[in-house]
Amino acid sequence: MRHLGTASVAAMRQYVRAATSAGIDAEALLGQTGLTSAILESDEGRISGEQLQTFIHLLSERSGNPILGLETGDFVQPGTYSVLGYITMSCATLAEAVARIGPFEKLVGDMGTTQVMGEGDQIRLVWQCAYTDSIVRPHLVDNVFASWIKYARWLADDPEASPAKVLLERPSPGPEYEKAYSDRWHCPIQFAAAENAVVLERSLLATSLRQPDPLLRKTLEAHAQNQLATLATDTALTTRVKHCIQQQLLHGITRQDMIADHLGMTSRTLQRKLSLEGVSYQELLDEVRQKMAEEYLTRSNLPIPEIALRLGFSETASFHRKFKSSAGVPPGEYRNEKKARNHPG
Known part of the structure; x- marks a missing residue:
């Protein structure tokens, strides 16, 4: 299963509003x-990417709104972008603010990544969405672009500032809804495009912002770097936990308390640190078990009950259910398919 990283609670608040x-x-x-709703009270809190994706999916179903993402952009606030929002508020020009998106956008969440590309008198802000839900993706892209444009206008104190054009991979929501995009963005919109991008005139980037404060910006950027380092440490922790789980499973053991002790912390502290990264011990255990099970089935002739025992399952039936839930087929069928591919004819 592909993990979607984490997202800041601040980003979730926009959708809740x-x-x-x-x-x-x-x-x-x-x-x-x-x-x-208690999670919304913490400015430093994070949720898993899967949770944010699920919330947006449910909100889309509940609203039945084909332009939900576009309209949620109306609720952007500086705090929506966590510390990145306050960094951009202290920049002197729009160019300075744009330059801060890439280095610090992970603090907002792992929803996607931004590339800034030059094209003569224009630049393109290309956003690659990391979420996998086909219902959520177009709403998320719409939200990101609508939020960027509305927030940039606020920063520049210019409600008429607009992109040169916007490119969207999503198909048109229909002629009756296209006007909502042009009403907000005041520029041509190309649907079914090859990429998701906001195109800006370079001259627009020279626009002065309302609250430049270079000393504050440096202070905030130092704070942001510390937060990024914390996120990187959490990622390293996940890797270490998965390695410990693998070593335990080689002996048929699955003990969270032993892993926590090995890492020099309590089980409660370990679970809290993992939750900040948007994962749980059980999710990591399931991921490592599944990978090891596939290796055993593909590369060994061990009987399936023996594999189940080695992976810490007390009953073979439990292993069957868990494996089929992840792989889509029972372990015996998985093994046979792999053998048929490796030895055709």
Whole structure:
């Protein structure tokens, strides 16, 4: 399973505000996502990418709004971008603010990555969405671009500042909805494009922003670097935990307390650190088990009950259910398919 990283609670708040404004019970949607409204109280909190993706999917279904992402952009605030929002507020020009997106956007979340590309008198901000849900992706791209444009206008204190054009991979939502894009963005919009990009005139980047403060910007950037280092450490922790799980499973053991002790922390501390990265011990255990199971089935002739025992399952039937849930087929069928591919004819 592909993990979607994490997202800041600040990013989630934008969607919660949009849901509440539309008369949708955001608390109920949070509950279906495995969250409570208490998570929204922490400025430093993070949720898993899967949770944010699920919330947006549920909100899309509940609203039935084909331009949900575009309209949620109306609820952007400086805090939506976590510390990145406050860094951009202290920049002197729009060019300075744009230059800060790439280095610090991970603090907002792992929803996607931005590339800045030059084209003569124009630049393209190309955004590559990391989320996999086909319903969520177009809404997320719409939200990112709508939020960028609205926030940039606020920073520049110019409600008429607009891109040269916007390119969207998504198909048109229909002629009756296309006007909502042009009304907000005041520029040509190309649907079914080869990439998701906002095209800007270079002259626009020279626009002065409303609250330049270079000393504050440097202070905020130092704070942001520390936060990035913390996220990087959490990623390293996940790798170490997975390695420990693998070593345990070689002996048929699955003990979270032993792994925590090996890493010099309590089980509670380990779980808290993992949750900051948007994963749980059980998810990592399932991931490592599945990978090892596939290796055993492909590269050994061990009986399936023996494989189940080695992977810490007390019953072979439990192993069958877990493996089929992840791979789509039972372990015996998986082994036979692999053998047929490796030895055709």
